Amino acid sequence: MKFDTVVLGAGIVGVSVAVHLQKRGRKVALVDRKPPGNETSFGNAGLIQREGVYPYAFPRDLGTLLRYVRNESLDVRYHADAMLKVAPFLWQYWRNSHPEKHAAIARSYSTLIEHCVSEHRALAADAGASALLRPIGWMKVFRTAGKQDAETRLAERWRQEYGVAFESLDATRLRQAEPDLDTALLGGLLYTESDSVSDPNALVTAYANYFERLGGRFFFGDADSLRPQWEVDTNEGTIQASGAVIALGPWSDHASARLGYRLPLAVKRGYHMHYAARAEARLNHPVLDVENGYLLAPMARGIRLTTGAEIASRDAPKTPTQLAAVEPIARKLFPLGERLDDEPWMGRRPCTADMMPIIGPAGNHKNLWFAFGHAHHGLTLGPVTGRLIAEMITGEPTIVDAHPFRVERF
Template identity: 75%
Template sequence: MKFDTVVLGGGMVGVSVAVHLQKRGLTVALVDRKAPGNETSFGNAGLIQREGVYPYAFPRDASTLLRYARNRSLDVRYHFSAMPKLLPFLYRYWHYSRADRHTAIARSYATLIEHCVSEHRALIDASGAQALVRTGGWLKVFRSARKQDAALRDVERWQAEYGVTFDALDATQLRRAEPSLSHALLGALRYTDAESVSDPNALVTAYARYFEQLGGRVFIGDASTLEPHWSVDTDAGRIDAQSAVISLGPWSDTVSARFGYRLPLAVKRGYHMHYAAQDGAKLNQPVLDTEIGYMITPMARGIRLTTGAELAACDAPATPVQLDAIEPIARATFPLGARLDERPWLGRRPCTPDMMPIIGPATRHKDLWFAFGHAHHGLTLGPVTGRLLAEMMTGAATVTDPHPFRADRF
């Protein structure tokens, strides 16, 4: 029960960290309260977002802020009770979202994004998970020419700055690509270098099996029992390790706070539901209805409808009002049939105010490392994060400069 490293957290990021450390010759224990892939990584849109060089910013125009303040928006809702605690975080988020700051953040963020597909592909091939992945990108669809033109200007800039590839589809081309979508849609952008996953949980599970094939060990355990230097309780007894990695997604700050770290982490909660497709309708790729704020994605279980963001306490009771509000709109966009899940799934995206993850060493404890705060891009950035952190921990040359993601930047 002695290991070189214990990785706390069995989501996409934690599993990827464990894989890369084990590949580099360390003995690694992966610990979580559930089997790998059954928390935040279970329920997302399944995108590997090569185009995602600009992380999701906080709106700064008055009209959008007023719309959100009324708390009736389809894409963002909030719990009034959570606002006193969240307001300082939201102010910092708003601060970093100013156009010039957001542009500077993108320059650092893009150094991770540029490796997201290639690093996933390496693990997909090694784990035999090819059947879970679709190539060819995903679609952002539009209901107004104004929104489509603005999005086209953005992606043309991303192409010039970061090599993002895309196709612009008019209404006829969109109907050819997705015949079952509503003809009310005017067109779309297809992000062609992105890939998507038919079952995110199954992909994490495949990576975890590969980790075990490499000699790693998976334990069910309680991360809150972590003690220097370093041990943690599991269902198989207490295990000891020379180093520890906190990669617990939205619960990372709870454990890091026990050691005196006050890292700014909040959650954007989201919901999903699966549906049958009516009358032989087929969805070929993920589709974001950008002006409404939801996504429909073909998954192994059915068509997955995912919501936008809910700002609330991490473990507050579920309030899936967004899902109920967008379902009729989604049904008019694509012929969804019966609900296939007993209840909506609730997930939590761990977010930092500057929109970038925390990757690297803790500042006051030897051999304690962080890998969390990936917001909407945990699935996208898991493998490259795992590689980067493993390189840092073993003293190897790093795939990119880790400095922008350090814990002490706050």
Template identity: 70%
Template sequence: MKFDAIVLGAGIVGVCVADHLQQNGLSVALVDRKAPGMETSFGNAGLIQREGVYPYAFPRAFADVLRYAGNQALDVRYHADAMRELAPFLWRYWRNSHPARHAEIARSYATLIEHCVSEHRELAAQAGVSDLIRASGWMKVFRTNAKFDRERSVAERWRREYDVDFEALDSARLKQLEPDLDDSLAGGLRFTAAESVSDPGALVAGYARHFSKIGGRLFLGDAATLREGWSVETQEGRIESQRVVLALGPWSGPIAARLGYPMPLGIKRGYHMHYEAQSPARLNHPVLDVENGYLLAPMARGIRLTTGAELARCDAPKTPAQLDAVEPIARGLFPLGSRLDAEPWMGRRPCTPDMLPIIGPARRREGMWFAFGHAHHGLTLGPVTGRLLAQMMLGKETIVDPNPFRAERF
């Protein structure tokens, strides 16, 4: 079975790459060991972050570093036995998070973010799943005026630099928009140009159905069987192509390293749990509790509580201590009912030390291409990454300058 391109990884990024290649007339095979959207893409907060022009940086204030070192913070935890392995990545991440360097990174990152909403809307309309995307924006809420004022100043800078639209909410306006949140909140920020998804897994599955409808082929297989040529073993037999795309998220690193591209990829794990809302309470927006580092999002299954970051080896056993720590606080923010999942879900965010994804060719391996390392913004950037990589692979004019995302920067 021969194809014009093989895409390895059926998360949001891989599905969107495959979809755009197929739309451009290539015969495409999409390979994963699970059904589309069942790994990291399944369990995120469901945000399409048009405001996310500055990727999430490593805290540099001494007080913050000291707080995280104690490993009791609500928003970041770590496995002590993984720190030696992760130290080189964290050191480079910390250096790239210097304000001047972070601002430089944002100038490249914002070129992708600019297209995130429009690209999702277009692909969702083609796939017939526009009903899964909500245009209501999302919120950060604050428990203290001091934190509210600092974050509002940051949002105002984003608006000046990148035309990021937001609404500052005093306590009365916040109560009007979210009447069932804790009355003691100081205020909030509502990012009005952002959108959210009621079921991220279903959205990816919908994009994958569209890929199949326009002639693409889905295969169950293991990317570890990839051999130069390029070929991959699947449940239906060996498939071959002159082009292969690594879009395996956190599992891209080992495959790339085996083929001569050792990437400094770090993993931030995260957890979620769904809850009933106590009747008649209703949550209208995804809401981030800034001081406590968790997010509540209204989803098709219920209210999803998502945690911050856990620094650990990719396949280490689950340790959902953050979820257990923030659940009582979340119950005070919004009237959550019973847990709806048998156990916490865990996902893995693939992160680069300069916070930019890796998108483009592997120039020392003819026919190999990369599309991974999107960290917290995989869902946000999936469709625009798919369009950009398809344009690069076909020699077309690109939607943005791809140079900042080249693999050779490492």
């Protein structure tokens, strides 16, 4: 039960860290309370977003803010009883979303995004899971000319600054690509260099199985039992390790706080539901209904409808009001059939106030490392984060400059 490194958290980030360390000859234990890929990594839109060079900012225009205050928006809802606690985080989030600060953040963030597709493809090939990746891109669709023009200008900016590839689709080309979507749509944007995943849980499971084939060990255990320098209790006994990596997603703040770290973290909750497609209808790409803030994605289980963000306490009871609100709209966008899940799934996105993940040494403890805070891009950035952490731990040259993601920035 002695290891070089114990990785806490078996979502896409933790599994990727464990794989990359094991590939570099380290003896690694991966610990979680659930099987790999069964928390936040289980339910998402399945996008590997090569276009996501600008992380999702807090809106700053007055009209949008007033709409959010009414708490009736389709893309963002909040729990009133959580707002006092989360207010300091939201204030910092809003400040960091100023256009100049957001642009500076993107210059660092884009260095990770640049490698997201290539690192997933390499890891999937090694794990025998390439069939789960679909190199088909994903699209935004539009109901109004104003929104289409604004999003097209944004995509043009991303192309000029970071080489993001996209295709503008008029109504005719959109119908050719997606003949079963609502014919009232005016057009779309297709991000051609992004991949999508047919089953995110299966992909994380495949990566975890590859980790075990490399000689790594998975244990069921309690991250709250982590003790310097470094021990953690599992179902098979106490693990001792020379180093530890906290990759617990939305639970990372609790684990780090027990060790004395106070970090500006919060969660954005989200929901999904699977549906059958009516008759012979087929959805070929993941599709974001921009005006209404939900996404439909073809998955192995059916058509997955994913919601926007819910600002709430991490462990508050489910309130899938957004799902109920957008489902009738989604049924008009695409011919959805019956629900395939007994109840809506809820997940929690771990977010930092500056929209960038925390990747690197903890600072106040020897051989303790952080890898969390990826917000909407956990699936996207899992493999590149895993490689970066492994390179830092083993002293190799790093795939990107890790300095912008250090915990000391807080």
